Amino acid sequence: LETAMSKTWLSTATALAFAAGALAVFVARKSVLGPEADGPLGWDVKVSVSGTLLTKDAAISITQPPDFRQQHISEERFESSPELRPPLPGKGAGQRKYTWRRQKNHTEPESFHLEYSFLYSRQRPTPEMERRTFQKNQAPERDANLKATPQVPAKNERIVRCAAEQAPANLSPREQAHALFKFVAGLHNLPVPAPQSALECLKQGGGDALGKARLLTALCRNRGLPTRLVAGLVLVGRGDQQLHYWVESWVGNEWLPMDPTHGHFSESNLPENYLILRIGSGPVVAARGVQSQERFEFRPRHNFAIDDYAPSPAKTFWRAVSLYSLHVSEQHMVELLLLLPLAALLVSLARTIIGIQTFGIFAPALIGLAFIESGAFPWGLAVFLVTVLVGWGMRHLLERFHLLQVPRVSALITLIIIFLLAVILGANYLGITPTRYIALFPLVILTFLVERFWTIEAEDSTSASFRTLLYTFVVAVAVSLVLRHDVIRTWMFRYPETLGFVLASLFLLGRYTGYRLTELYRFSDLIQEPPAKTSEGHP
Amino acid sequence: MSWITRWKALRERGVLGMNLRNARCIQDLNPRARFPTVDSKTKMHDLCRQIGVPTPELYALIAAHSALRHLPRLVAEHNDFVVKPDRGSGGRGVLVIVGREGDSFVRSNGERLNLTDLQQHLSSIVSGLYSLGGLPDTALLQQRVVPDPVFERISYEGAADVRVILYKDVPVMAMLRLPTKKSGGRANLHQGAVGAGIDIATGVTSRAVLENRATQRHPDTGLSVLGIQVPCWPQMLDMARRVSRAVGLGYVGIDIVLDRQSGPLLLEANARPGLAIQIANGQGLLPRLEEVDRMQAEPSAERQGP
Numbered sequence: 001l002e003t004a005m006s007k008t009w010l011s012t013a014t015a016l017a018f019a020a021g022a023l024a025v026f027v028a029r030k031s032v033l034g035p036e037a038d039g040p041l042g043w044d045v046k047v048s049v050s051g052t053l054l055t056k057d058a059a060i061s062i063t064q065p066p067d068f069r070q071q072h073i074s075e076e077r078f079e080s081s082p083e084l085r086p087p088l089p090g091k092g093a094g095q096r097k098y099t100w101r102r103q104k105n106h107t108e109p110e111s112f113h114l115e116y117s118f119l120y121s122r123q124r125p126t127p128e129m130e131r132r133t134f135q136k137n138q139a140p141e142r143d144a145n146l147k148a149t150p151q152v153p154a155k156n157e158r159i160v161r162c163a164a165e166q167a168p169a170n171l172s173p174r175e176q177a178h179a180l181f182k183f184v185a186g187l188h189n190l191p192v193p194a195p196q197s198a199l200e201c202l203k204q205g206g207g208d209a210l211g212k213a214r215l216l217t218a219l220c221r222n223r224g225l226p227t228r229l230v231a232g233l234v235l236v237g238r239g240d241q242q243l244h245y246w247v248e249s250w251v252g253n254e255w256l257p258m259d260p261t262h263g264h265f266s267e268s269n270l271p272e273n274y275l276i277l278r279i280g281s282g283p284v285v286a287a288r289g290v291q292s293q294e295r296f297e298f299r300p301r302h303n304f305a306i307d308d309y310a311p312s313p314a315k316t317f318w319r320a321v322s323l324y325s326l327h328v329s330e331q332h333m334v335e336l337l338l339l340l341p342l343a344a345l346l347v348s349l350a351r352t353i354i355g356i357q358t359f360g361i362f363a364p365a366l367i368g369l370a371f372i373e374s375g376a377f378p379w380g381l382a383v384f385l386v387t388v389l390v391g392w393g394m395r396h397l398l399e400r401f402h403l404l405q406v407p408r409v410s411a412l413i414t415l416i417i418i419f420l421l422a423v424i425l426g427a428n429y430l431g432i433t434p435t436r437y438i439a440l441f442p443l444v445i446l447t448f449l450v451e452r453f454w455t456i457e458a459e460d461s462t463s464a465s466f467r468t469l470l471y472t473f474v475v476a477v478a479v480s481l482v483l484r485h486d487v488i489r490t491w492m493f494r495y496p497e498t499l500g501f502v503l504a505s506l507f508l509l510g511r512y513t514g515y516r517l518t519e520l521y522r523f524s525d526l527i528q529e530p531p532a533k534t535s536e537g538h539p
Numbered sequence: 540m541s542w543i544t545r546w547k548a549l550r551e552r553g554v555l556g557m558n559l560r561n562a563r564c565i566q567d568l569n570p571r572a573r574f575p576t577v578d579s580k581t582k583m584h585d586l587c588r589q590i591g592v593p594t595p596e597l598y599a600l601i602a603a604h605s606a607l608r609h610l611p612r613l614v615a616e617h618n619d620f621v622v623k624p625d626r627g628s629g630g631r632g633v634l635v636i637v638g639r640e641g642d643s644f645v646r647s648n649g650e651r652l653n654l655t656d657l658q659q660h661l662s663s664i665v666s667g668l669y670s671l672g673g674l675p676d677t678a679l680l681q682q683r684v685v686p687d688p689v690f691e692r693i694s695y696e697g698a699a700d701v702r703v704i705l706y707k708d709v710p711v712m713a714m715l716r717l718p719t720k721k722s723g724g725r726a727n728l729h730q731g732a733v734g735a736g737i738d739i740a741t742g743v744t745s746r747a748v749l750e751n752r753a754t755q756r757h758p759d760t761g762l763s764v765l766g767i768q769v770p771c772w773p774q775m776l777d778m779a780r781r782v783s784r785a786v787g788l789g790y791v792g793i794d795i796v797l798d799r800q801s802g803p804l805l806l807e808a809n810a811r812p813g814l815a816i817q818i819a820n821g822q823g824l825l826p827r828l829e830e831v832d833r834m835q836a837e838p839s840a841e842r843q844g845p
Binding site: 459 | 556566631666729730748
């Protein structure tokens, strides 16, 4: 068994090399980035909405903060009470948003709670952020940012008079904007019981952030300066905060930010702790058929210190190779991708250490991941099982036609999809949304699974194929139970070098020659026997 | 019994586990490049002819649909024969013709087929219906093995065969595999066939296994399967050794059938032979594998022995 030993040593040495490499990357990352290895320096921000769902079509939308300029968003997480369906992304008025809808066919008032959290950091823009910045910083459309609305009555007599007084026509646009800003900033900051319009703010000689921002918008628009409202948070300390409002005016081919409440004028003066949640006059949290309250909470992730304007090359390098630098929608995909090797490792453990038979490696791994994503166990599981069984029935029918393999498998995919369409329509009629549980991705696996199921049935027995199916699902469920924890997801995202340890484990597992647990029972008959005296005596 | 006790007991008995078999025997000793030879029945047939090991006679090979029109001529001389896919597995696509009745062919289960039915079956084999990869395949017309009465008496339909496991070309364990009703005439243990361990030195069956558990009788015929002397045993061992050397696999299972007239015929070789043979013999494989390793490590010492 010399080759055996040398191969085992080679595998062990390689495994150690992988582990050492991973450890080296981990240590290097940790020592250079320090606490920043757990995500960029920034604030954990949480938007939570709670209240009562009133109507059948009740829905809550939250805009996704723009990932642009130096404002970077990562680690999005969603949580909601069971009265709500998982959030769906969508696009509303130029900005992405997430919408939670009520479970179907519920009509009685129900209380609910939801949370949307993310990490906000400042960084040099990535190409994707540049692209978004370019989009958001484009010149205003012709009249959109000059319009008079009830809240922003740019044509109102008092507004017209005030604007003309404060910003005479002989000033340059920038001087006009500055004059108007100075005027509004000079008004009192007052607490107000209800949202003010621009006019109310002017009449009362002051107001809250929203009122002052509206007043400044109305005045600027009246002077022909395209101006838009910006909603966001001023991150000071930690805890709870009201939404803050300021404005941006199109002056000299760029958007000029002005905060009349805190007296900040121009980009260079707007502090880094200004987080933009929404550009434009629409709400950050929109609700329909709901009585609700929203809260904005934040806390700095680390002891936040901005002493970092000239980072060392090493730091710049590790920041660049951090997955946090990706755009937030790509981060979701990468998170899932990083879980796949872990899922495969779990399946390998189940097969090599325990000795469970499954349909291949990918079927249980991918089905397990599909269950994580859908988040809903009973339905996802049911849809999968029923689909496999129906597919199996169809496979039996197809057998009668003696079709060639490739067209036959293609026919099977088509039949399974027809069946799934029927399920989706039927479930929709009953008020369930099964599309959440049927991603296209595991479907291919499903067809393969049906083929394997049929092969085992034909070659061994029906009970053998059902047993393998059962084990495949047991392993898939185990995979999703382990990998659904956010801790694992976040860890893999922060330290993708963990894959080195996964590889090391797989190399060791690949040369594992111990008994499988199932074999301890399979060979029971050999255990109970007293050791027979073998004829070949040992020298 | 705890897992540790079981584990220790298995180690003590020298039981070869699946992981050990896969890593140390198959990965290390069976080069992948040699697999196509054992997986293809025609290649095995050619190999046997080269090294002079008897194997069921090959009447005809049908590799293309156009060759099907010659079928009447090809089968004219043969009253009985077997149709098989070259790269089939698990007994799929096998058709056993035991005789003729006028223009029709009689299957082993009594069903009657006409020439067109037979041509259709061959056509689906050639199209790849029974080859697992789905690739176009070749159909074989082969001599039908008429089981020797010694085995026929104690098995249910199908042909019993002898499986010999060879490690580095040395026979280390053997068993007689008897089809049952449940295995559907196939001689695979995991499909429900009975396996009776054969003593390598004498060729006599001593123990038997059914579905991983020890047994004494065939479940369908009710006859004892123990104490049976396998006919032509030394000849079978010799055949197995020669085939093992020729296929170039370090760990191989050789299947031999016993024909009433032709005697032992090599049926096929398996690059991943199963482990149930240990239960059939009541012995673990490991001590025997180690013995072979020792023998081959110091061949001179072996020769100088008393």
